[in-house]
Amino acid sequence: MKSVNVYIPGTVSNVGSGFDVMGFAMGGVGEKMRVSLIDGNEIRLVDESGYNLPMVAASNTGAVALQSFRKALNITQGFEIVFETKIKPGSGLGSSASSAVGAVFGANELMGSPFTRKELIYFAMDGEEVASGSRHADNVAPAMLGSFVLIRSLNPFDVVQIPAPESLFCTVVHPQIEVKTSEARSLLPKQIPLKDAIQQWGNTAALIAGLYQSDFGLIGRSMTDLVAVPVRCRFIPNYELAVERAMAAGAIGFSISGSGPSMFAFSDSLETAQKVADAVAEVFTAQGIERQSYVGRIDPTGVKLQ
Amino acid sequence: MKSVNVYIPGTVSNVGSGFDVMGFAMGGVGEKMRVSLIDGNEIRLVDESGYNLPMVAASNTGAVALQSFRKALNITQGFEIVFETKIKPGSGLGSSASSAVGAVFGANELMGSPFTRKELIYFAMDGEEVASGSRHADNVAPAMLGSFVLIRSLNPFDVVQIPAPESLFCTVVHPQIEVKTSEARSLLPKQIPLKDAIQQWGNTAALIAGLYQSDFGLIGRSMTDLVAVPVRCRFIPNYELAVERAMAAGAIGFSISGSGPSMFAFSDSLETAQKVADAVAEVFTAQGIERQSYVGRIDPTGVKLQ
Numbered sequence: 104m105k106s107v108n109v110y111i112p113g114t115v116s117n118v119g120s121g122f123d124v125m126g127f128a129m130g131g132v133g134e135k136m137r138v139s140l141i142d143g144n145e146i147r148l149v150d151e152s153g154y155n156l157p158m159v160a161a162s163n164t165g166a167v168a169l170q171s172f173r174k175a176l177n178i179t180q181g182f183e184i185v186f187e188t189k190i191k192p193g194s195g196l197g198s199s200a201s202s203a204v205g206a207v208f209g210a211n212e213l214m215g216s217p218f219t220r221k222e223l224i225y226f227a228m229d230g231e232e233v234a235s236g237s238r239h240a241d242n243v244a245p246a247m248l249g250s251f252v253l254i255r256s257l258n259p260f261d262v263v264q265i266p267a268p269e270s271l272f273c274t275v276v277h278p279q280i281e282v283k284t285s286e287a288r289s290l291l292p293k294q295i296p297l298k299d300a301i302q303q304w305g306n307t308a309a310l311i312a313g314l315y316q317s318d319f320g321l322i323g324r325s326m327t328d329l330v331a332v333p334v335r336c337r338f339i340p341n342y343e344l345a346v347e348r349a350m351a352a353g354a355i356g357f358s359i360s361g362s363g364p365s366m367f368a369f370s371d372s373l374e375t376a377q378k379v380a381d382a383v384a385e386v387f388t389a390q391g392i393e394r395q396s397y398v399g400r401i402d403p404t405g406v407k408l409q
Numbered sequence: 410m411k412s413v414n415v416y417i418p419g420t421v422s423n424v425g426s427g428f429d430v431m432g433f434a435m436g437g438v439g440e441k442m443r444v445s446l447i448d449g450n451e452i453r454l455v456d457e458s459g460y461n462l463p464m465v466a467a468s469n470t471g472a473v474a475l476q477s478f479r480k481a482l483n484i485t486q487g488f489e490i491v492f493e494t495k496i497k498p499g500s501g502l503g504s505s506a507s508s509a510v511g512a513v514f515g516a517n518e519l520m521g522s523p524f525t526r527k528e529l530i531y532f533a534m535d536g537e538e539v540a541s542g543s544r545h546a547d548n549v550a551p552a553m554l555g556s557f558v559l560i561r562s563l564n565p566f567d568v569v570q571i572p573a574p575e576s577l578f579c580t581v582v583h584p585q586i587e588v589k590t591s592e593a594r595s596l597l598p599k600q601i602p603l604k605d606a607i608q609q610w611g612n613t614a615a616l617i618a619g620l621y622q623s624d625f626g627l628i629g630r631s632m633t634d635l636v637a638v639p640v641r642c643r644f645i646p647n648y649e650l651a652v653e654r655a656m657a658a659g660a661i662g663f664s665i666s667g668s669g670p671s672m673f674a675f676s677d678s679l680e681t682a683q684k685v686a687d688a689v690a691e692v693f694t695a696q697g698i699e700r701q702s703y704v705g706r707i708d709p710t711g712v713k714l715q
Contacts, residue, residue, distance in 0.1 A: 124611040255615040255631060256608070263618045263627065294600040297636065302562070304610035305430040309561040311617040312569050321569065325561060330603065 104183075106139040107212050108409040111205040112249070112402035113196030115275065115367050116241035119326030119358035120306035126197075126241035127251040129273050131399025134201050135409065136165070137185040138209025144179040146170065152189035156202075161233075164199045165206035168230030172207045175226065176217060182210055194277045194395065195365020200242030203230030208247065208406045220247050220405070225260060237288070242361070249405030251314055267401035268317035272376035274354070276345075276383040277365040279393040282338045288362060290334045299329045319371050323356035326369075335363045342366075345386045352382040373398065410489075412445040413518050414715040417511040418555070418708035419502030421581065421673050422547035425632030425664035426612035432503075432547035433557040435579050437705025440507050441715065442471070443491040444515025450485040452476065458495035462508075467539075470505045471512035474536030478513045481532065482523060488516055500583045500701065501671020506548030509536030514553070514712045526553050526711070531566060543594070548667070555711030557620055573707035574623035578682035580660070582651075582689045583671040585699040588644045594668060596640045605635045625677050629662035632675075641669045648672075651692045658688040679704065 112133040116126040134152075141147060146166045150156045160166035165184050173180065184206050190198035207226045211218050218226075227243040244252040244262050251265040306325045313321035336342040336359065345366060349357045353375040354368040366383065370376040380396040387394045418439040422432040440458075447453060452472045456462045466472035471490050479486065490512050496504040513532045517524050524532075533549040550558040550568050557571040612631045619627035642648040642665065651672060655663045659681040660674040672689065676682040686702040693700040 120610070121614065122610075123607045124614060253611065253614050253618060255611045255627075261615070261627075261630060263615055263622075265618060291603060293603055295603050295606055297597060297599055297601050300601055300606040300609065300636075301429045303606065304426070304428075304613040305559065305561045307610040307614040308427065308430060308559050308617045309567070309569055311614045312559060312571060312621075315618075315621045321561075321567075324567060330606075 104139050104141065105213055106137055107209045109136050109138060109205045109209040109406060110409045111201040111246055111406045113190050113397070114200060114242045114245045115195070115273070115360045116197065117328070117331065117359070117361060118251070118310065119328045119332070119356065120303055120310055121253070122328050122331045123239070123241065124254050124307070125251065126245040127267065128245040128249045128402035128405055129196065129275065129397065129399050130402040132190060132196060132397045134190050134198070134205070135187040136202070136205045136209065137187060138206060138213060139183040140213050141181040141183045143181040145181045147181070147183040149183065149185040152186045154189045154192055156186055156189065163202070164230035164234045165202035167233045168203035168227045169206045169210055171226040171229040172210055176214065180214070191395065195360035195363065196275060196397065197242030197246060197361070199234035200227065200231050201246050203227040204243050204246040204406050206230070212408060221262060223247060224262065245405065247405050249403050250401060253311065265311060265314050267314060267403065268319070270371055271319070271401055272370045272373050273399060273401060274368045274370065274376045274380045274383070275360060275365055275397040276380060276387070277395045278339065278387040280339070280364050282362060282364045291331060295330060303329050319355045322369060326356035326358050328358060332359050335359050339364050339366070340390055340392070341386050345383045348382040348386055349379045352378040354379045410445050410447065411519055412443055413515045415442050415444060415511045415515040415712060416715050417507040417552055417712045419496050419703070420506060420548045420551045421501070421579070421666045422503065423634070423637065423665070423667055424557070424616065425634045425638070425662065426609055426616055427559070428634050428637045429545070429547065430560050430613070431557065432551040433573065434551040434555045434708035434711055435502065435581065435703065435705050436708040438496060438502060438703045440496045440504070440511070441493040442508070442511045442515065443493060444512060444519060445489040446519050447487040447489045449487040451487045453487070453489040455489065455491040458492045460495045460498055462492055462495065469508070470536035470540045471508040473539045474509035474533045475512045475516055477532040477535035478516055482520065486520070497583070497701065501666035501669065502581060502703065503548035503552060503667070505540030506533065506537050506552050509533040510549055510552040510712050512536070518714060527568060529553060530568065551711065553711050555709050556707060559617065571617060571620050573620060573709065574625070576677055577625070577707055578676045578679050579705060579707060580674045580676065580682045580686045580689070581666060581671055581703040582686060582693070583701045584645065584693040586645070586670050588668060588670045597637060601636060609635050625661045628675060632662035632664050634664060638665050641665050645670050645672070646696055646698070647692050651689050654688040654692055655685045658684040660685045
């Protein structure tokens, strides 16, 4: 049985002012799966992760992405996906995207790499759609490509990899409160003031410039999101205090990961990133809310064989 | 009489998707002035340009900017500004900004450079405000710094210089039709759909990435403006035909300069930029509309001594 072992990094989407168009891959947190060619035409799912993943092919993001991959190649080749370790579902680190990315990346390797990484994003998006109910690439694209990724357009499909400063570190804190992505999304305004929109694209553009120039001050100043964060922060008790504590601990910038409730911060050293994690975690511990923290560099490569 | 001779490049503001936050300085078209220290406290204006510039200090952008500069230094030193050659007013190349930039840059040199270029932008904006009725930096900042400039925020003041690919050429065509900036501005929507706003900041961010990566295809794809161009193109007869002819002649991208009626295009060679100029000019000539064309590289340095 021909197999590959695949590692997929966790991802953070939105990145403040990059709402709905950006994401990045995070080092130090990811998941592992084994993808194998099997006889027959089945897509067989094996869950060793301990998280009770959806094991019906139609609702498993990896299986749906893999089915899309098979269709594009016009093949019925059977595959087995063993989910060995998983990013915690709901942790704000793109766990549904990572399964989709790992499955198609592994299958592509086993089939002799008929597709490029960018092409594989398209299949992974089909999987992501099952989990999130909307077609978007701001987790799957960075999980596939690594570093920061800008999704300029889905149709036509146009994604751009943006370099990450080497000494940029990230903290993610996941408080154990439930936020329904669909609810978080339904509260977004349908229209926004032009004045705010202009400020937001000034920030998005400056965030990209900050990443190219490794200008940490500029990165921090440019992260302000006028659209989603003001709505979504209401679901996170004492969000403003968390921001304040993170900045006091030395963070460059702070925002919500995806639709929340996870939050992320950038720092210029591992030590500061850890201090930020502790300071933010304390805000939730003090409220009796369980939380996990993750600290790491930006992952430069994305999904890879192990 | 201590004097300096100053050259100020023409500028294009907005840059498509960079509406209200970007501008660039253009090589091959600019203006010259001589700034001198004089006895007394007068700001004396001498017009040798042939364009009948406003010679009353309160309505001359150079004099207003210079007054703002004097106030910041708390001095009453007299200056003379001789406008030797001018960018044609109304040409869409930032002629009011260039006078303001030249005046404060020259005066700063004569006073021993108490201010940085970025600081001088602030005084030049005071001058620009007199001419345009609104406080903005998307012409004065690139005229001062050169290359592309992103204005992330006016308050606090935060501008970022963005590198220009060496082989990026620009065409500007100015058809002789009158568009009132205030009217062009009043027609802008007060609110825009969130969906459009997201697409616009995806484009603005990608335009910045395209400039850093010298990716001409990405620059061209990212220039689409969903906000101002759809409104302002109505004032330019056969705008769509001009776009079509420019692209057919090999342009990378095409948009309106500032609030119009001038248009600009990017190309990857001087030869193509000239072809684009001819193709666009022909659209207006065929309608009996006079036009001027300008072709050049991006100016890398901004205002300078001669």
